[in-house]
Amino acid sequence: MVASTETNGTALIELQGVTKVYGEGQAAMRALAGIDLRIEQGDFVAIMGHSGSGKSTCLNILGCLDSPTGGSYRFQGVEVSQLTRDQRARLRRYYLGFVFQGYNLLKRTSAIENVELPLIYRGVPARERHAIARRTLAAVGLEGWESHSPSELSGGQQQRVAIARAIIADPSVLMADEPTGNLDTARSEEIMDLLCRLNREAGITIVMVTHEADMAEYARRIVHFKDGRIESDQKNGRTD
Amino acid sequence: MLWNTLLLALREIRRNVMRSFLTVLGIVIGVASVITMVTLGNGATQHVTTQIASMGSNLLMVTPGRRMGPGQQGMAPAFKNEDAQAIAREIGSVSAVAPVSTGAATAIFGNENWSTSVTGTTSEFIALRNMALESGRNFTTSEAHAGAAVCIVGQTVREKLFGSQDPIGQRIRLGALSFQVIGLLEAKGQSMGQDQDDLVIVPLRTFQRRISGNQDVRLIQVSVRDGDATEKAQQAIRLLLRDRRRLAAGEEDNFQVMDTKEISTMLTGATQVLTGLLGAVAAVSLVVGGIGIMNIMLVSVTERTREIGTRLAIGALEREVLLQFLVEAVALSSLGGLFGILLGLGASFGLKSVLQVPFVFDPGIAIIAFLFSAAVGVIFGYFPALKAARLDPIEALRHE
Ligand SMILES: Nc1ncnc2c1ncn2[C@@H]1O[C@H](COP(=O)(O)OP(=O)(O)OP(=O)(O)O)[C@@H](O)[C@H]1O
Ligand SMILES: [Mg+2]
Numbered sequence: 001m002v003a004s005t006e007t008n009g010t011a012l013i014e015l016q017g018v019t020k021v022y023g024e025g026q027a028a029m030r031a032l033a034g035i036d037l038r039i040e041q042g043d044f045v046a047i048m049g050h051s052g053s054g055k056s057t058c059l060n061i062l063g064c065l066d067s068p069t070g071g072s073y074r075f076q077g078v079e080v081s082q083l084t085r086d087q088r089a090r091l092r093r094y095y096l097g098f099v100f101q102g103y104n105l106l107k108r109t110s111a112i113e114n115v116e117l118p119l120i121y122r123g124v125p126a127r128e129r130h131a132i133a134r135r136t137l138a139a140v141g142l143e144g145w146e147s148h149s150p151s152e153l154s155g156g157q158q159q160r161v162a163i164a165r166a167i168i169a170d171p172s173v174l175m176a177d178e179p180t181g182n183l184d185t186a187r188s189e190e191i192m193d194l195l196c197r198l199n200r201e202a203g204i205t206i207v208m209v210t211h212e213a214d215m216a217e218y219a220r221r222i223v224h225f226k227d228g229r230i231e232s233d234q235k236n237g238r239t240d
Numbered sequence: 241m242l243w244n245t246l247l248l249a250l251r252e253i254r255r256n257v258m259r260s261f262l263t264v265l266g267i268v269i270g271v272a273s274v275i276t277m278v279t280l281g282n283g284a285t286q287h288v289t290t291q292i293a294s295m296g297s298n299l300l301m302v303t304p305g306r307r308m309g310p311g312q313q314g315m316a317p318a319f320k321n322e323d324a325q326a327i328a329r330e331i332g333s334v335s336a337v338a339p340v341s342t343g344a345a346t347a348i349f350g351n352e353n354w355s356t357s358v359t360g361t362t363s364e365f366i367a368l369r370n371m372a373l374e375s376g377r378n379f380t381t382s383e384a385h386a387g388a389a390v391c392i393v394g395q396t397v398r399e400k401l402f403g404s405q406d407p408i409g410q411r412i413r414l415g416a417l418s419f420q421v422i423g424l425l426e427a428k429g430q431s432m433g434q435d436q437d438d439l440v441i442v443p444l445r446t447f448q449r450r451i452s453g454n455q456d457v458r459l460i461q462v463s464v465r466d467g468d469a470t471e472k473a474q475q476a477i478r479l480l481l482r483d484r485r486r487l488a489a490g491e492e493d494n495f496q497v498m499d500t501k502e503i504s505t506m507l508t509g510a511t512q513v514l515t516g517l518l519g520a521v522a523a524v525s526l527v528v529g530g531i532g533i534m535n536i537m538l539v540s541v542t543e544r545t546r547e548i549g550t551r552l553a554i555g556a557l558e559r560e561v562l563l564q565f566l567v568e569a570v571a572l573s574s575l576g577g578l579f580g581i582l583l584g585l586g587a588s589f590g591l592k593s594v595l596q597v598p599f600v601f602d603p604g605i606a607i608i609a610f611l612f613s614a615a616v617g618v619i620f621g622y623f624p625a626l627k628a629a630r631l632d633p634i635e636a637l638r639h640e
Binding site: 060063065066085086089090091092093094096098100104105106107108117118120121122126165 | 244255546547549550551552553554555556557558560633634637
């Protein structure tokens with residue numbers, strides 16, 4: 001399955017000529033120089049590229065955290081730039097899960113409280129919230145660590161809390177920016193297995209930024225960025 | 241959502257107990273002083289009211305000066321002894337009349353001296369004022385007439401001059417004249433920081449001749465016979481005095497005849513003005529406290545920019561973030577208010593014995609103070625909360 005299946009109507013995610021320029025005038029910095037990208041429901045995409053090639057910038061735009069300077073971004077056929085701030089917040093709340101490069105867990109807040117945060121904004125009652133959060137933490141292998149705060153957890157454990165928080169509300173898409181960036185090989189493989197399982201069993205579409213080829217191998221599709229452009233976009237040979 | 245937000249806010253406050261406390265210190269002090277002022281003020285008012293009511297409802301107080309409040313007496317001529325005598329003679333419903341003049345003097349006995357207040361009056365005064373003699377006797381009519389050098393002393397004067405000695409029959413010096421002590425008053429205690437036992441009573445005529453050197457009477461106390469209407473007596477005295485002071489038909493009274501209700505209004509009026517004034521000063525400190533809260537909330541927004549970014553990225557709406565910070569500010573200021581109320585009530589309770597006023601708890605003022613401090617939280621928390629809510633998610637996440 002190659003990315004260009006333009007025939008079958010609306011894709012889950014569709015970027016057309018997306019550009020992003022930081023700064024103005026002399027200091028202007030073109031981080032994205034025209035990105036065309038289609039991602040179908042259920043896909044598992046790895047984005048690779050050199051440092052500074054625009055991977056994070058692109059993922060932030062996909063995650064509706066940042067807005068592009070030019071071009072169009074459609075999510076389920078809806079033009080995101082036309083949405084209000086609150087509508088975009090709702091989109092993030094109900095459809096997107098985000099694993100940040102630096103985890104961004106709330107300090108001095110227990111793992112379970114971190115994980116249940118998206119459910120608070122969805123208005124899930126406390127008791128139900130705790131039960132789901134407990135289950136989700138167990139799913140990422142953190143049973144028994146519920147009451148530990150981030151400072152009492154290892155890097156890999158924090159990463160898994162961040163993943164648990166991103167998937168707790170059953171998002172359509174999980175965006176992960178270097179989810180294994182700070183982990184050793186064994187831990188990285190655990191995380192990748194978890195992502196594969198979420199993709200396969202829960203049908204969650206995954207877009208993952210990585211610069212490790214080993215990790216990209218887990219994906220179904222690998223997109224290479226270079227200087228703010230897509231250099232290559234291939235189906236991954238791996239079968240599972 | 242609101243409940244969750246409140247829990248979240250309380251958790252945030254608990255996390256920084258020391259800082260939270262220092263933040264709301266301004267509010268705590270402001271509210272505590274308002275509560276203390278008002279509670280003590282109410283206590284003082286009640287004290288004055290009950291004390292005057294205990295004098296009996298049939299008491300009238302006649303003072304020179306226009307009806308404009310205290311401090312205006314100098315503008316009108318004082319009364320003379322004859323005015324008091326005329327009231328006693330011509331108004332049938334009056335049972336007792338005591339003209340009063342007061343001044344300060346140093347009382348000397350042996351090596352001891354004590355500066356005290358001297359009251360010149362008649363023998364009716366003691367009963368009229370609800371005082372009683374512990375030992376000795378009152379003036380006789382002939383002593384009063386003759387202006388004899390005799391005096392009655394209060395307990396404080398006795399203690400300062402005579403120690404444990406019996407004062408009756410001793411001679412003390414007041415100004416240039418030597419007086420024989422013929423009576424000792426019973427202790428009355430403190431009233432609103434004033435020692436009611438620190439006085440010497442002498443016959444009015446003696447006072448006028450030997451101490452003040454003039455014939456002025458500053459106050460005439462009148463008691464109306466039980467069963468007779470006070471208002472009628474009041475009116476009769478008014479007409480009599482207008483006549484005696486030769487006021488023309490259109491002229492205003494240059495004296496006042498007050499009943500106990502009016503007396504207590506006059507006396508408590510001053511405390512109430514003072515209470516209001518101090519309350520206003522305290523309110524200023526509430527505003528200062530509000531600025532403190534705003535400052536800390538702004539710091540907190542900056543410190544927690546990444547947290548706000550995370551919340552926004554997860555899908556928090558602008559107004560949810562706004563609400564979170566607003567609730568935090570209000571929770572903070574309300575807790576400060578609550579603490580201030582308790583502190584204020586504690587302080588009033590502690591001061592009540594020092595100031596000799598009863599403890600009068602007014603739930604109304606406690607509620608107002610609480611609402612006011614909550615309002616301070618809303619007003620001064622709004623701007624920082626808005627700042628937090630308006631943050632751009634990606635900018636906030638990048639914040640170091
Ligand atoms: N907020 C910003 N302001 C200005 N320039 C920025 C900003 N964010 C990113 N850039 C620039 O945009 C370019 C792309 O950045 P981006 O973070 O997308 O790179 P990346 O591919 O994620 O790199 P890495 O692998 O190091 O994370 C970089 O040259 C960077 O300097
Ligand atoms: Mg990056």
